[in-house]
Amino acid sequence: MEVLTGWWDDYLWGAVIVAKVFAASLLLMVLFGLIGAAAKLSDNRVAQKIANGYTVIFRGTPEILVILLLYFGSAIVLTAIAQVFDPDIRFVDVPPFWAGTIAIALIVGSYATETFRGAFLGVKPGSIEAARALGMSPLQTFIYIRIPEMWRIALPPFGNHMLSLVKDTALISIIGLNETLFVAKQAITVTGKPFTMYIVVGIIYLGFSSLITLSVMGIEKFGNRTTVGAR
Amino acid sequence: MTDDNSRPLIQMVKVDKFFGSFQALRNIDLEVQKGERIVICGPSGSGKSTLIRCINRLEKHNAGEIIIDGIELTDKVEDIDAVRREVGMVFQNFNLFPHMTIVKNLMIAQQLVRKTSKDESRKLAMRYLERVKIPEQADKYPIQLSGGQQQRVAIARALCMEPEIILFDEPTSALDPEMINEVLDVMVDLAKEGMTMICVTHEMGFARSVADRIIFMDEGEIVEQAEPAAFFDNPKSERTRAFLDQILSH
Ligand SMILES: Nc1ncnc2c1ncn2[C@@H]1O[C@H](COP(=O)(O)OP(=O)(O)OP(=O)(O)O)[C@@H](O)[C@H]1O
Ligand SMILES: [Mg+2]
Numbered sequence: 350m351e352v353l354t355g356w357w358d359d360y361l362w363g364a365v366i367v368a369k370v371f372a373a374s375l376l377l378m379v380l381f382g383l384i385g386a387a388a389k390l391s392d393n394r395v396a397q398k399i400a401n402g403y404t405v406i407f408r409g410t411p412e413i414l415v416i417l418l419l420y421f422g423s424a425i426v427l428t429a430i431a432q433v434f435d436p437d438i439r440f441v442d443v444p445p446f447w448a449g450t451i452a453i454a455l456i457v458g459s460y461a462t463e464t465f466r467g468a469f470l471g472v473k474p475g476s477i478e479a480a481r482a483l484g485m486s487p488l489q490t491f492i493y494i495r496i497p498e499m500w501r502i503a504l505p506p507f508g509n510h511m512l513s514l515v516k517d518t519a520l521i522s523i524i525g526l527n528e529t530l531f532v533a534k535q536a537i538t539v540t541g542k543p544f545t546m547y548i549v550v551g552i553i554y555l556g557f558s559s560l561i562t563l564s565v566m567g568i569e570k571f572g573n574r575t576t577v578g579a580r
Numbered sequence: 581m582t583d584d585n586s587r588p589l590i591q592m593v594k595v596d597k598f599f600g601s602f603q604a605l606r607n608i609d610l611e612v613q614k615g616e617r618i619v620i621c622g623p624s625g626s627g628k629s630t631l632i633r634c635i636n637r638l639e640k641h642n643a644g645e646i647i648i649d650g651i652e653l654t655d656k657v658e659d660i661d662a663v664r665r666e667v668g669m670v671f672q673n674f675n676l677f678p679h680m681t682i683v684k685n686l687m688i689a690q691q692l693v694r695k696t697s698k699d700e701s702r703k704l705a706m707r708y709l710e711r712v713k714i715p716e717q718a719d720k721y722p723i724q725l726s727g728g729q730q731q732r733v734a735i736a737r738a739l740c741m742e743p744e745i746i747l748f749d750e751p752t753s754a755l756d757p758e759m760i761n762e763v764l765d766v767m768v769d770l771a772k773e774g775m776t777m778i779c780v781t782h783e784m785g786f787a788r789s790v791a792d793r794i795i796f797m798d799e800g801e802i803v804e805q806a807e808p809a810a811f812f813d814n815p816k817s818e819r820t821r822a823f824l825d826q827i828l829s830h
Contacts (some may be wrong), residue, residue, distance in 0.1 A: 362766035380609060473675075473678075475671060475673050475675035475677075476675055476677055476678070477637055477673075478671070478675060479669075479671065479675035479676070479677070479734075479737075480677075480689070481638065481664070482636055482638060482667075482668070482669040483664070483668075483693060483737070483738075484661055484664040484665050484689060484693040485688075485689055485692055485693060486661075489692050489693075493688060493692065494677060496678060497679045498678065501679070547619065563753060574721075575678060575679045575680075575721045575723070576678060576723055580630070
């Protein structure tokens with residue numbers, strides 16, 4: 350334990366960064382997932398094609414590669430754009446936080462696209478028809494009938510998506526994000542104790558994922574009070 | 581809408597309905613007067629559900645006219661909404677909203693569609709739950725009720741909108757035999773009170789005692805319609821006779 354003295358605060362800040370990446374990527378992931386699902390469910394052929402391309406590419410490429418390509422790719426593009434305005438600029442640095450956050454949100458968002466689409470289609474048509482027959486408008490039906498049934502269907506896979514986001518945060522260390530794994534690597538070069546340093550990282554990530562799992566279980570229980578729990 | 585008593589409440593004139601190239605309704609002519617009780621029967625796939633679903637625009641007809649209480653059904657959203665306010669529907673599988681309590685199931689459309697206050701809609705909901713004899717289930721969820729109870733809730737939910745007409749699509753055919761009567765009893769009560777009803781059912785006892793007119797459909801057509809006595813004892817069409825032989829022999 351003594352070898353850890355002096356590293357605690359670095360780990361703490363690493364953990365804060367994990368939490369920040371998680372929060373930002375969660376929002377973006379939901380956004381990408383909703384847009385993707387809406388496009389796939391729409392009648393618009395072009396939108397469908399784009400959404401299909403999106404899910405095929407991001408589900409079929411190694412995650413670490415997506416992070417690297419997005420980081421260096423966006424740097425090249427931004428540099429080119431910046432040079433239009435100021436030819437003296439050599440290189441624009443993309444913050445690893447944002448490149449990484451957007452990358453993992455895009456990856457997990459492609460899975461969320463399928464989850465949201467499945468949940469939309471999983472709502473029983475009977476409920477929807479009953480609402481329409483009662484005179485509820487399409488918007489009222491969507492808000493009061495479809496969404497409450499949808500989130501219950503989507504929640505279990507959505508919990509897995511949140512776990513993916515947290516775990517993928519560790520991958521962003523490869524482009525220099527100073528989250529806990531990055532801290533551990535620095536600590537190892539100084540102390541020469543890889544096992545201890547990596548175990549700390551493991552414990553921190555396990556803490557995050559336990560928190561997520563417990564929250565999802567709580568929400569699921571709340572949602573199921575009307576079905577399984579009510580029996 | 582108006583008090584012109586001679587005008588039928590439902591008027592279908594030469595209605596056709598296609599699903600792709602498949603014709604589900606052929607040249608349907610049907611008039612229903614206020615207070616009339618109609619039973620529709622016929623083999624599976626004959627278009628019974630499609631016919632009544634056209635009346636509240638759950639299906640869109642392709643040709644002909646459908647006029648409900650003076651409102652013609654077209655693509656005009658306001659007209660469709662107006663018709664749906666006048667027409668209630670009860671489904672084979674009840675179609676209650678699973679995430680809402682029973683009383684909420686009865687309140688939601690009152691609040692959203694008729695803009696009734698929360699208190700008022702709860703009062704009306706409880707009144708109709710008493711009429712279908714299950715007020716004590718108000719705060720349960722649909723899955724906690726038996727099929728017969730769920731179907732009675734579905735009828736109460738339709739009644740809460742105070743419709744002029746109620747459509748029933750095989751309301752008892754998803755029920756265990758011992759629950760059929762509790763639902764039919766509610767429907768008989770409604771008929772006695774003068775509700776205009778169109779009922780797709782194979783409950784021939786109900787049809788004989790309640791219906792003013794029985795309609796037999798086959799392959800998308802109305803083959804025969806008659807009063808119950810004439811329909812059962814003296815069917816004109818060969819197809820009707822074959823159908824009756826088959827279901828009455830069970
Ligand atoms: N949405 C649809 N798309 C394609 N075909 C349909 C659709 N709905 C109904 N049909 C077809 O139209 C025909 C009439 O269907 P309908 O449901 O009205 O029959 P039904 O008389 O109510 O039969 P059942 O007694 O089985 O309920 C059937 O051949 C059915 O397969
Ligand atoms: Mg049917």
